[in-house]
Amino acid sequence: VVIENLGGPLRTAPHADGPSDPASIRRSNLGLILRHLRDQGPRSRARLAAETGLSKATTSALVGDLVERGLAVEGSLEREGLVGRPGMAVELHGRSVGGLGIEINVDYLSATAVDLRGDVVAEATRPIDAATGPAEVVLDAVGELAGAVLSELGSKSVWPAGIAVAAPGMIDHPSGTVRYAPNIGWRDVHLVDELSARLGPGAPSVTVENDAKLGAVAEYAEVSRSGVRDLLYITGDVGVGGGIISGGRLLRGSNGFAGEIGHMPLDPGMRPCACGRRGCWETMVGLAAFLREVAPIDDPVHDPSRDLEERLGELIARHDDGDERVVDGVAVIAAALGTGISILVDVLNPRHVVLGGYFAYLGDRLIEPVSDSLRERLIDPEVELPIVSASSLGLTAAARGGAHLALERVFADPTVVEV
Ligand SMILES: [Zn+2]
Numbered sequence: 001v002v003i004e005n006l007g008g009p010l011r012t013a014p015h016a017d018g019p020s021d022p023a024s025i026r027r028s029n030l031g032l033i034l035r036h037l038r039d040q041g042p043r044s045r046a047r048l049a050a051e052t053g054l055s056k057a058t059t060s061a062l063v064g065d066l067v068e069r070g071l072a073v074e075g076s077l078e079r080e081g082l083v084g085r086p087g088m089a090v091e092l093h094g095r096s097v098g099g100l101g102i103e104i105n106v107d108y109l110s111a112t113a114v115d116l117r118g119d120v121v122a123e124a125t126r127p128i129d130a131a132t133g134p135a136e137v138v139l140d141a142v143g144e145l146a147g148a149v150l151s152e153l154g155s156k157s158v159w160p161a162g163i164a165v166a167a168p169g170m171i172d173h174p175s176g177t178v179r180y181a182p183n184i185g186w187r188d189v190h191l192v193d194e195l196s197a198r199l200g201p202g203a204p205s206v207t208v209e210n211d212a213k214l215g216a217v218a219e220y221a222e223v224s225r226s227g228v229r230d231l232l233y234i235t236g237d238v239g240v241g242g243g244i245i246s247g248g249r250l251l252r253g254s255n256g257f258a259g260e261i262g263h264m265p266l267d268p269g270m271r272p273c274a275c276g277r278r279g280c281w282e283t284m285v286g287l288a289a290f291l292r293e294v295a296p297i298d299d300p301v302h303d304p305s306r307d308l309e310e311r312l313g314e315l316i317a318r319h320d321d322g323d324e325r326v327v328d329g330v331a332v333i334a335a336a337l338g339t340g341i342s343i344l345v346d347v348l349n350p351r352h353v354v355l356g357g358y359f360a361y362l363g364d365r366l367i368e369p370v371s372d373s374l375r376e377r378l379i380d381p382e383v384e385l386p387i388v389s390a391s392s393l394g395l396t397a398a399a400r401g402g403a404h405l406a407l408e409r410v411f412a413d414p415t416v417v418e419v
Contacts, residue, residue, distance in 0.1 A: 026062075027413045027414070027415050028413075029054060029058065029062055030062055030065060030066060030413070030414040030415065031411055031412050031413055031414055032052055032054070033048060033052065033054075033059065033062050033063065033066060033072075034066060034071060034072070034092070034410070034411055034414050035411050036048060036051065036052055037072060037090060037091060037092045038092050038116075038411065039224060039225065040225075041091070041225065042089040042090065042091035042092075043089060043090065044088065044089055044090070045059055045060055045063055045074075045088075045090060048063070048090060063090050065414075066090075066414060067090075067093075068419050069414060069415075069417045069418070069419055070093060070094065070095070070096050070097070070417070071092070071093055071094045071097065071116060071410070071414055071417060072090055072091065072092060072093050072094075073090075073091055073093040074088050074089060074090045074091070075088060075089075092116060092117055093116065093117070094115055094116020094117060094410070094417075095115050095116070095117070095158075096115075096157055096158055096159060097115060097116045097158065097159055097161055097407070097410055097417055098113045098114065098115050098116075098121050098122075098153050098158040098159065098160050098161065098403075098407075099113065099114055099160070099161050099162055099163075099164070099402075099403040099404060099405070099406030099407035099410075100112075100113045100122075100146065100149055100150070100153070100160055100162070100163045100164070100204070100402070100403055100406055101113070101114075101163075101164050101165075101166060101214065101398070101399040101400055101401060101402020101403035101404070101405070101406060102142055102145060102146060102149075102163065102164075102165050102166065102399060102402060103165075103166040103211060103214075103398040103399040103402065104128075104130060104138065104142065104165065104166065104167050104168065104184065104211075105128075105130065105168065106130050106131050106168070106183055106184060106238075107127060107128065107129065107130070107131070108125055108126065108127050108128060109125065109126045109128055109141060109142060109145050110123075110124075110125045110395065110396060110398075110399045111123065111124045111125070111145050111146070111149045111399055112396055112399040112400045112402070112403050113149055113152075113153055113158070113160070113403055114400065114403040114404065114407070115158065116407060116410065118221055118404070120400075121153065121156060121158055122149050122152045122153060122156070123396070124145060124148060124149055124152075126141060126144075126145050128141050130183075130184040130185075131183065131184060131185065135184075135186055135189050138184070139189075139191070139194045139195060139198065140198065142165065142195060142198075143195055143198030143199060146163055146195070146199060147199065150199075150203070150204075159417065160204040160406075161204065161406055161407055161409050161410050161416065161417070162204045162205050162206070162207065162405075162406035162407070162409050163195070163199075163203075163204050163205070163206045163207070163402075163406055164206075164207045164208070164209060164214065164401075164402035164403070164405040164406040165191060165195065165206065165207070165208045165209075165402060166208075166209060166210070166211040166214040166215075166398035166399060166401065166402045167181055167184075167186075167191065167208055167209075167210065167211060168181050168183050168184060168210075168211050168239070168241075169181025169182065169183070169184070169186065169210065170210070170256075170257050170260070171208055171209055171210045171213075171256055172255075172256055173207065173208065173209055173252065173256050174256075175190075175192075176190065176191055176192025176193065176206070176207065176208050177189065177190050177191065177192075177208075178191050178208065182274050182275070183238060183239065183274075191206075191208045192206045192207065192208055204406075205409070207405065207406070209402070209405060210241070210243070210256075210259065211235075211241065211398040212233065212234075212235050212241030212242055212243045212259055212356075212398070213243040213250060213252075213259055213401070214243070214397075214398045214399075214400075214401030214402045214405060215233050215235055215241075215243055215356055215391070215393075215397040215398045215401055216231060216232075216233035216242075216243025216244065216245055216250065216259075216354075216401065217243070217245070217250060217401035217402075217404050217405055218393055218396075218397045218398070218400040218401035218404060219231060219233050219243075219352075219354045219356075219391060219393065219397065219401075220245045221400075221401075221404050222392070222393070223352055224248070228351045228352050229245070229246075229247055229248045229351065230245065230246055230247065230348070230349060230350045230351045230352070231244075231245040231350055231351065231352045231353075231354065232244055232245075232341075232344055232345075232348055232350040232352070232353045232354070232386075233245075233353075233354045233356060233391075234261065234341070234344075234353065234354070234355055234356065234359065235355075235356035235357040235359070235391075235397075236285060236286060236287060236290075236355070236356070236357040236358045236359040237286070237287055237357045237358065238274075238286060238287050238288065239262050239274070239282055239286060240261065240262030240281060240282045240285055240286050241259065241260070241261070241262060242259040242260070242261035242262070242344070243259050243401075244258060244259050244348060244350075246348065261281065261340065261344060262280060262281055262282035262286065263275050263277065263280045263281065263282060264280065264281045264340060264343070265277075265279045265280065265281075266279070266280070266281045266284060266336070266339060266340055266343075267279040267280065267281065267283050267284045269283075269284075271283040271284075281336070281340045284333075284336040284340075285333055285336050285337050285340065287308075287357075287358055289333065289336075290329070290333050290358065293328075293329030293330075293332050293333060294315055294318075294319075294325060294326045294329030294330065295315070295325065295326070295329075296325075301314060301315055308358075309361070312358060312361045312362075316361070316362065316365070319365060330362065330365055330366065331369065333366065334365075334366050334369035334370055334373075335369070335373070337359070337366060337370055338369065338370045338372075338373030338374070339373075341353060341370055341373075341374065341388075342373060342374060342377050345374060345386055350386050351384075351386055351387065352386060352387050352389070353386050353387070353388045353389075354389055354390070354391050355367065355370075355388065355389070355390050355391060356390075356391035356393070356397055357391075359390070360390040360391045360392075360394070363390045364390075367388050367389065367390060370388055371385070371388045374386065374388070
């Protein structure tokens with residue numbers, strides 16, 4: 001069973017339970033060409049044939065089919081490639097095909113739709129109160145937001161290939177269920193069934209995935225064209241979550257819970273964690289730990305009713321003014337972050353580590369000491385260190401990742417888009 005192929009080296013070897021009838025083989029080869037164009041960029045038919053191992057005649061026929069469906073376009077001169085031999089290039093098109101991602105947060109919903117090239121076609125947000133409101137009310141709001149964005153796509157003549165919802169918690173992706181999301185108080189909510197029922201017949205298919213995993217998918221889409229295939233995304237909020245792309249694939253694990261890195265037992269102080277256990281990494285580097293380290297408990301930056309961005313801005317200003325408490329606090333967080341990331345780097349060997357959430361706000365104040373701690377622990381000086389960077393996608397990462405995930409249907413089988 002093929003899960004999402006988010007990019008990377010082509011898998012041309014026939015699989016035991018792979019397609020065998022001509023129609024299935026054709027669908028699978030169309031997907032192969034389309035993914036190759038996405039991952040490698042525009043190139044000539046001849047080069048596409050050489051690189052995919054398909055014959056020139058087959059490649060030409062497949063390209064013709066993709067062009068007819070509006071998923072590829074040809075005509076412009078090939079910009080890269082062999083010197084002195086410019087030819088007609090085939091490139092990804094798909095301007096009229098969109099994927100929709102919707103993120104459920106504690107206090108807002110965020111929707112992003114992207115076209116096949118990854119460009120944003122529509123965006124919207126809605127305030128909600130998921131912490132105290134019942135799941136039905138949140139689901140109604142998700143349905144209403146999805147409906148609004150779907151009509152916007154319709155007015156722009158963009159066909160929606162699918163909807164992927166990002167939820168903060170443990171997700172059973174195959175059954176479309178949110179198993180446990182402590183921050184919004186959900187347990188066993190059948191999100192896919194509930195949302196599909198609200199959208200009615202004829203609506204695009206719905207999936208659900210963990211928000212940090214989808215954040216990783218969005219970050220991966222940003223860097224995969226530069227050849228990165230292994231990426232670790234770490235997001236710091238009240239909770240600390242992770243998303244792992246390994247060999248170009250989203251790692252889910254046997255129960256779908258891979259990436260619950262906030263609960264690695266790393267805290268020697270054994271502080272209690274929201275998950276019910278003690279000593280989780282989250283209690284050392286989560287937002288609560290950060291605020292505890294950088295300001296006394298009666299400081300206004302602890303006030304949860306104040307906007308988080310504003311509070312973080314205030315703390316960054318104090319840090320840059322040399323406020324000792326904040327400088328020391330950031331150093332404590334950076335050291336604890338470095339310990340956990342060192343373990344994850346040893347286990348996963350990522351090429352790129354992207355920090356999201358409040359970590360991204362602190363930027364180089366955290367990234368430099370974390371990179372230093374990775375360098376200090378390097379066993380073999382010949383080995384390249386992973387690149388550590390701050391997410392540039394901000395609050396839209398998970399919704400955008402959902403939009404990419406929704407489009408995987410088209411990359412797996414381009415014939416879902418009608419001629
Ligand atoms: Zn925990």
